[in-house]
Amino acid sequence: MSYAAADPVYEDIRAMILAGELEPGSPLRQDEIAKRFGISKIPVREALRRLEVESLVTFERNKGASVRQYSETEALQLLDIRIALECRALELAIPNMIASDFNDMHAHLADYAKRTEVAEWSAMNTRFHHMLYEPCGNKPLLNMINDLQGRLGQFLRVLVSTASGLERPMREHEDILEASKAADVDAAVQLLRKHIETTKKEVAAFLRRGG
């Protein structure tokens, strides 16, 4: 015994929340999770506390943990943070991009364009953005972007399947990639900023209509 009992719980629950398999608001019963993993409640609680700090879970005293439900304003605020972090990451990444990076991104976009399954779009979209930022080499920054993506997941998943379609984001992705290829940092950053701001507007509209 004694092999980091909390880690698998943390990973699993986290993945389930990010994948949208657990509804926001649904309770996370400690005994049940403990039994499922064949361990006691102690490491389960540790895992849940960690998720709490990541804002994926909330605790209420004597009621335990539940999947965190974001308010509408919070979603929009998180998108403002996304603008800051992702624009900075792109700015730092462009000088480090090499030919194979561009090839990979082109290939990914080509693949992306062919997908007809709405369910796939969200993941493909996230992946493209990460490919853009990875060359920045700033691990903590990439982690923060990842975390944010996770927190926004519940909104973006719904959005991508209803509002935006594929054409507009696709065109914008290609523009950003071209500007990056031309090493035009300012242009690329401005395009990315507009891209995320459009997403923000779509989320706002979606919520206004009572998402």
Added chain:
Amino acid sequence: MSYAAADPVYEDIRAMILAGELEPGSPLRQDEIAKRFGISKIPVREALRRLEVESLVTFERNKGASVRQYSETEALQLLDIRIALECRALELAIPNMIASDFNDMHAHLADYAKRTEVAEWSAMNTRFHHMLYEPCGNKPLLNMINDLQGRLGQFLRVLVSTASGLERPMREHEDILEASKAADVDAAVQLLRKHIETTKKEVAAFLRRGG
């Protein structure tokens, strides 16, 4: 019993780390902390795990927790994130600033300039930055900036007492405040960016000399 035993531990240890009272690398003994607070190890571990997610503490299996030591590259990377977050916060804050905000900031800078105790500078500096960003109204963003400030604390505390003095940052603070007052968002953001980039250069130089 049963009243959030972990919370006071979390707050206290966190405050001690941020204040620099605990050396990076020093171990955090669970039994000792538990005894000090008159509780058992379980809530202590929860508190430490929370601090781990905030990157203030690291766990090594069967060796427990210790105050996290940042590498030099990580410090510089965190400063790149600071540029992103704080510039964005200022950008969002300026349109929301009112007369009393400007008065408060002016008063704070005047007070700041009179302080001769080096130990006070760091806190005064942090406070001024927060006053700049607060009007943005974006809670999650302000929290992230706070967290970053904490993580960078161990570097900036040393820095402020050795390298930078008071004049240069003071002049820059005033410039940023003037641009904000004039509602010149672009200028203010550029000044702030330069301001933090200078800090970054100073940290880099400090580390090169084997800080």
Added chain:
DNA sequence: TTGTTGCAAATCGTATACTATTTTGTCAAC
């Protein structure tokens, strides 16, 4: 019906207790 009261069950939070691992100290061999 509707609202209240009072259990009983479910669930949480944490102290205690036990095992596993690491660290420390001792002593003999070289």
Added chain:
DNA sequence: GTTGACAAAATAGTATACGATTTGCAACAA
């Protein structure tokens, strides 16, 4: 004096146990 082996102590990690709080439900009164 240094090194290695091994026992003892310290420390971490987790299961079990138990009191405290909340929740669900039934019985009853209005």
